[in-house]
Amino acid sequence: MKTYFFGVSVIYLVIDLILLKCRYIATFNTREEILENAYIGIDEKSGKIEYIGKEKPQKPYDEVIELNKHVVMPSFINAHTHVPMVLLRGLKDDVDLHTWLNKYIFPAEDRLKATDIYYGALQGIAELIESGTSLFIDMYFYEEEIAKAVMESGVRAILSRGVLDITENRTPETEVKKTLDFLAFLERMWSSNLETRDRIFFALGPHAPYTCSRELLILMREKAEELKKKLNNVWINIHVAETRNEFEDFLEKTGKSPVSYLDSIGFLGSDVLSIHTIWVRDEDLAVLAKNKVIVVHNPSSNLKLGSGIAPVPKMLEKGIRVLIGTDSAASNNRLDILSEARLAALLHKGITGNPAILPAKKILRMLTIDAAKALGLDGLLGSIEVGKQADLVIFNIKKTLQAYPFHDIYSLIIYSLDLRAVEKVMVKGRWVYDNGQFLTIKNIEKILERNAETRRRIEDELGI
Known part of the structure; x- marks a missing residue:
């Protein structure tokens, strides 16, 4: 066929x-x-x-x-990725998030072209497949190219076009337009090929509360509610409370934590995937639980960047749904969900001193049926049962x-x-x-060679 x-x-x-x-x-x-x-x-x-x-x-x-x-x-669900960032793996290690992003990653990303994203996504998806992942949740730019790579590779994905408006020449309106343009692209894809309808799903992607204005965050929430009238599933991906600096800056500027700030503007809901969510107080956990927010735990990336450790056992005690993601290959530096799951299991045993915390079965459920249930996709996948995919x-x-x-x-x-x-x-x-x-990603060696050339070009342009 x-x-x-x-x-x-x-x-x-x-x-x-x-x-x-x-x-x-x-x-x-x-x-x-x-x-x-x-x-x-x-x-x-x-x-x-x-x-x-x-x-x-x-x-x-x-x-x-x-x-x-x-x-x-x-097969597994990797709940947070930026798959084309395999292109930037090892660009700079052993620095904090602020330095890593502003001095190295953002300047490098400014030099990436649409075709670079496509081939980077193919390599990233191959890495995901290699550790048993069949569905991943992504946030990036040129997301149309990632959608093409998803279709070629045969996997499933929830894709969001990352947006922010703290930089020049960006407004809430320009960022909403980027989001809706990406949705229009997916709608054309869904119309031209019925198979894409249960392979590629849409999400909104405001980057973080510190990179998005209040106006943009409110518009994202309004668009999510509007789109639910025509789409079966809509999610919002957002990085939240990833670092101590972010937490303290929000307290200083708004008198609220990042979580309480998002709650105060009506942003939170059961459709929100709160990525990282490390720097949270007990009252923040209560807010997350009240709003039925989904938290995505990315332990390798958080440890490597020195960001901290999310209080996952406390979250689970309060009934908060927690999934596991790898984050990007530039911050992890792997897209291996198996190694991520093992780390998540061991890390919290050591922190709490309780070896019964996050047993192996629970960790595997967080990669499979619990993830599918949280996403509302458990009728389609997440367990081996007659009638499911x-x-x-x-x-x-x-x-x-x-x-x-x-x-x-x-x-x-x-x-x-x-x-x-x-x-x-x-x-x-x-x-x-x-x-x-x-079997579906052809000429992987040529893809790797092309991506190596892209990396050399970026390093030359940056003077690294």
Whole structure:
């Protein structure tokens, strides 16, 4: 099958019916079943799971795949990225956020072109796939190019055009226009290719309360409410309370914390993804809980930039939904959601002195079904159940020494395995990754070469 969108063709080999014979299936269904020696039947045309069971189905399948040394589970949701920033990985490390952004990242980004973003996104998405991610939530510019890369790569994404109006030649109106122009682009994509409707989703992307005026933040909230009348899902991505300086500056200028400031202007809601959310008081946590805000925890980036550590256990105690993201490859410096999940599990045990905090199963739920529920996408994905989309990650438990001796599946994946054990990734019933090969992202070596040239150009222009 060949699909065209905006002049780009994507070829999928459709086998129609696939049967997976699995050693272990971690379903993450309502009963949290782990099935042993069971089958998953997949209709590749619809992308849906049509059968799960211990008995081999009677109907014939076009392809039967033996997975007798594997764990199959729902593929992961990476809740915060800036995927093209693989281009800027290592541009400057070991400095604080303010220096990193203003002296290095913003000047470098000013030199990026639309085609640079496209190829950077392809590399970034490949990295996401490699650690089992099938859906990511992104904020950047030239987001149309990222949408094209998403379609080519076969994954899913929630995309937001990042906007801010603290710099010259930007106003709340210009930034709203950028947002709506991006939505118009997606609407054309959705109209021209029905498959895109459950692969690419729209979000608004005000960068942060310290880079967006009060007027722009209020306009973003108003647009979100307006768009809910015609879109099934609308989210707002925003970086909040990432550093001590941000927190203290807000207190000095407004008499409020970043969280209480956003609450005071009516910005917060259950559709808000509050990224980082490190510098918060108990009263801020109460505000987040009251407004049903979703928090996204990015521990590697926060630690590396010296920003701090979000009080995730306290958030969960108050009923706040918390997801996990990698942030960008320029601040992390990886897009490996598995290593991020392991760090999140260990970090809070050490801080609290409580080894029972954030157990392995809970961490995996934060990457799968809990993330899907928070986003309102649990009818589509997040668990292995009949009728849901076949978004799967398959671990080969014989591939690394760390899998021996075999033990609790949740603990094995979080504490022992790494991306070397990821053998296959399926999205919507189609393989996108198999044994180190990217099946939908073609010529990865040429993409890497082009991105290396882009990096050299940027460094030359910056005089680095």
